[in-house]
Amino acid sequence: MRKILQKDNPKLREQSREVLPEEINSPYIEAVILDMKEAMHNENDSAAIAAPQIGELVRIFIISRSVLHNKNEEDKRDLVFINPKIIKHSQSKTSIEEGCLSVRWLYGDVNRYDKVTVEAFDERGIKVVYGASGIVAQAFQHEIDHLDGVLFTDNATNIRNIPPEDHNHE
Secondary structure (H helix, E strand, O other): OOOOOOOOOHHHHOOOEOOOHHHOOOHHHHHHHHHHHHHHHOOOOOOEEEHHHHOOOEOEEEEOHHHOOOOOHHHOOOEEEEEEEEEEEOOOEEEEEEOOOOOOOEEEEEEEEOEEEEEEEOOOOOEEEEEEEHHHHHHHHHHHHHHOOOOHHHOOEEEEEOOOOOOOOO
16 A cells, blocks of 8 residues: 655655556556555545655546546546646636645645636546536646646645544544
């Protein structure tokens, strides 16, 4: 089980490289995705994770099924984004509270676009386009920041430490 890197780790400040098309179905990328899912689901408050958070400097992030509002029960799976790019965003922004698995127990307010559209490849190498608002749009922006070596605290205001009441993960 890979540990989630914390804010002082220099890998979190590096630019992640694009995944080559021929790499997408490789054992390496498959293993990175599996490790990301395991690390994300090991935390009871996770919404998403980016590859740099487990020490892999490739442009991949995953949105947890727990934050997706799928109506179809069979669609309750994590969404994998490889080489994601924001191709469209709203003009309006909202200041919204964020936390991060790599900046444990710090929270702050970040200005994010209300709506974004992301283009990427899924884990099978198929090009996908997702439009989102709310927490999913926020997660898209937060995770792409990770791929560029940016932590939410770089742009946050009103940063505060809110430790969990119970450090025991049940």
